[in-house]
Amino acid sequence: MSEQHISGAIIKRLPRYYRYLEELLTEGVERISSQELSERMGVTASQIRQDLNHFGGFGQQGYGYKVLYLYEEIGKIMGMDRIKRIIMIGAGNLGQAIANYANYRKRGFFIEAIFDKDPDKIGTEVQGIIVRDIETLEEYIKLNPVDIATITIPKEQAVPVADRLVKAGVKGIWNYAHVDLDVPADVCVENVHLSESLMSLSYRIKNQK
């Protein structure tokens, strides 16, 4: 199967399929029909067939999808067999919450180091990982490959830290700071702007009434 044929719209839906397939695996389900998956996910069976037939993993009519095979294929498409090593900038509540989020580890992501500038935090442990001094960031990256850096520090500090990450060669930033980061075109930034999500919800509730 060639990845070139997968549209952006399907790519957006894949994490959700992945989540449902993971649940099925946890329940010990080895195969599932598009009809059953449709009922679980609340999308049409036809949509599921259109999306998942790109990945193979289905046998003859009536056999259904092989859950593990599809799960692994989607994981590969999403880069989860290769993009694994995460460092975190910020050991506050949000950083700790993300580090604790066991799901990421199950999915093959590993938080390998945590940095902070607060002397009270440096040297303490978060999920068994010792918090390092942010001053040692470049030194760490020189010695250890990093796929993704998560930023959970206030926006004023986030901008210079992002510059340092980019200069050190990091190509993926998962940004929780409430600011748009200005990075070169070959660096990917995924923003999680929580308050914008809250504003969207507010808008929808207001217009629902």
Added chain:
Amino acid sequence: MSEQHISGAIIKRLPRYYRYLEELLTEGVERISSQELSERMGVTASQIRQDLNHFGGFGQQGYGYKVLYLYEEIGKIMGMDRIKRIIMIGAGNLGQAIANYANYRKRGFFIEAIFDKDPDKIGTEVQGIIVRDIETLEEYIKLNPVDIATITIPKEQAVPVADRLVKAGVKGIWNYAHVDLDVPADVCVENVHLSESLMSLSYRIKNQK
């Protein structure tokens, strides 16, 4: 100006305008041209004019936009003058991180109560708010109006808690649990599925290389 004329695409962009306008207010800027705003935001001046002219707030050619007026108008469109009262289900790291996020308060959202089922957390304080027993949830909602309930508990517990919230009359759920909630059509759910965001980033990094 009538809200009916504002397209969904503009609505999606408004929280970002709101954020930049807020920054300008903090800096004491009273008015700004579409050109200057364009340079800050990294979008074309023509896009800005098209978007913001829906809201008025601009004078004659060369005057620029009135920052405070636009800020307030966008806030009203997004329902932020009315959707204010938040309760939180879950006083763990993620719940605490969200409660600490001072931005929300600045924007007019108020976290009014926090609930948890953990006896070690009940009675403790998070941001000056005492953590209540989740068993008292219905009683609280009966006595206090609630616009939005934030869910930051594991997915197994999130499903029955969402049912309880809906039965108690809550119409807005900000869901961080890694599960799709099944709610009636008049209840709005905004999902923040962090691991799906991480998967998207992983995909983009992989395809960038």
